[in-house]
Amino acid sequence: MRLGAFCVLLLPFAAPGVVAAQGLSLPQAIESAFAENPDLAAARREIGIAEGDRQQAGLIPNPVVSWEAEDTRRSTSTTTVMLSQALELGGKRGARIDVASRGQDAAQIELERRGNELRAEVVQAFYAAVRAETGLDLAQQSQSLAERGLEIAEGRVRAGKSSPVEATRAQVQLSETNLLVRRAQTLKANSYRDLARATGSASATFDSLEYADLSPGKAPLAAKILTAIDRSAELRLAQAQIEQRDASLGSERAQRIPDLTVSIGSQYTREDRERVNVVGFSMPLPLFNRNQGNVLAASRRADQARDLRNAVELRLRTTTQSALAQWVTATRDVESFNQVILPSAKSAVDAATRGFEMGKFGFLEVLDAQRTLIDARSQYLESLAIATDARVTVERIYGDLSSFSTHP
Template sequence: MPMKFLRALVCIQLWFAAAGSMLYAQSPANDTLKISISQAEDQFLKNNLQLIAQRYNIDIASAQIITARLFNNPNFSFSNGIYASEVPNAYHEQTFGLAQLFTTAGKRNKNIQLAKINVQQAQYQFFDLLRTLRYTLRSDFYNIYYQEQSAQVYTQAIQSLTKTLGAFKEQFAKGNIAEKEVLRIQSELYSLENEYNDLQTGIDTTQREFKMLIRATPTAYVVPQYNGDLTGTQLVTAVPYQRLLDSAYANRYDLKSARTQVDYDNLNLRLQKANAVPDLTFNVGYDRLAAYGNNFLGAGVSFDLPFFNRNQGNIRQARVNIDQSKTQLQLQQNQVENDVATQYKTALRLEQLANSFDPKFRQDFTRLIQGVYRNYQMRNISLLEFLDFYDSYKTNILQSNNLQYSRLNSLEQLNYVTGTQFFNQQ
């Protein structure tokens, strides 16, 4: 094989690696799962086991309201005589008693209100989990998509270099080319294979998490369907910062939960004070052969005398809980403010960076390789120079994909920290 033809073969194969048709790193299998972001969210809402398990907590808390509303059961007692000295037919002696406990100081209503707050807390925990998992789902979706885009570059280059290396080895065996050219191709191939393996490991890890979220078949290979283009758009700039912060105050369920905890502790203090008030027990009794007279019927009331235990410890603990929950609420508010401020700056910076790139740069860079190819044919540049240029091309593509993903992910993070789908890209 003449040297000129061999070099042309390298250029042609590398050119197809750089500008060839779009191929995924994972060849489609029978269980390939092509899915859009909206379809993924539908499956997530229907099938995610974490959400299903958390939703049961709402039902469990709701059942506690039923328990809190129930009145105490009356107490019935009966006794029958068995033996009494010098008294014949002692078994004729019978007594009956009926007692009913009545809570005082509004304890029942306070317990009902606490149970209702528990339901609210369970709901807030569910929606906060939903917020977190939805962010993970959407972030993983875009991450897989752009990682696959990057994997194409490696897949095409590895296929081309593998064929080229075989051809070079044949020519080296015939003495037509120097060993250093074979080693250079081989070194480039090994480097690409290692980089591709690291990338594929990351894809597999993200795929696993994504499939768990939508409860997909473990053997399925997810192929995200996304055709969005944010080039030149001003999404973050168009939304005022204060609007994002106000949305976070109104829609962050972890913040709502912290506020509700303060309400719960305030009400619990009132309940503990009410528990210091003794409850009343009313009773009615019947004694067939009482000492006072036959068929004795009596009534009475009983209650504890609050001389020693006035629920002092629980009242003090309830007051401390209020101080603690107020501190945690302030901490949560600070966390929300810092989350929104940080993510807003990040999203704004990434939007400006992405929009500063010429949208034609990637296409122009790809066309430029044709000129490099012609120069290589004319032996104006060496094989090493051509491979160095291709390495620059590869780096540019990877950085471009990373930037696009980072920009999308910053929008999802803004959605996450504000609790609102401001930037719901499809």
């Protein structure tokens, strides 16, 4: 008991390294983004806005109360009180409701599309942070190799086995790797901030990332994913806009039929001391304005929406095929780097360093091998970025890709 209490008292003085790091996985980042991202929260407001438009569209016109007096002399004046109600003819109210309902459907699909965009943004930011974290590790490994090369070069110079120029070259190489490390540290900090912003946080609440693989995964089968293009949010939104424009055309056509206004009231004449009932009907005569201009514009907008829908489908198909091809190629490049290029480049550096230490090679061979390894690592990270960008492009269109089988 006393030992346990003593250990508790010592906890505040424990070394920082024993505190467990707070990691962030991709599913956690996506969940946080959907719960906290302000852009998506703003997009959700569109649902309420569309609901308000639908509610307003179903309301009928308010009645009008009027009072008028003829002859302002008190003894001979005539006063009339009227209650008027406009009756919408031609199905105007139903047409308005149809337009607003189509707007509600479009708002729901738009929210889904914005969700797909946010998911893709989080995926891109997460893997960018992963690459930055890996880039810092690789830069530090290159720094360690340069430090070892400088140590060997200085030892050979002190032993009189190499020219001081070799040590100078090694020092220059170490300075370059130090620069790479500083840049990698800055890139990691910036990528963490970008990921935090995508998840809806002003600052990073994590200090490490949890992932099983640097690669964003394998590309889905093109033949299967293209069959789902009609279910993509963007294409469904284009189709919903066609329906909305068609409904607007119907509403404009309904406006060609004038409304009937029915009035009832009471008239009182002081001179005769007589009260009479008044009934009236009024309707505009559609002689000149039959809403023909608005009908024509709405018809052209409906045709435009169909053209835009076809353009969206063509763009989505082309973009999907290009992104999948890019994804497959970049994935193969990443595999080549992991299996052949990076191990071979690292072995070349080790062999050149040992040879220089034994006096078989000059430091130029070591320098060339180190720079080759650095270039290979840079190209490796670039291939990872290309694969991630391709995945993000596809996820912007189709959303979560877990339901699609991967490329063999």
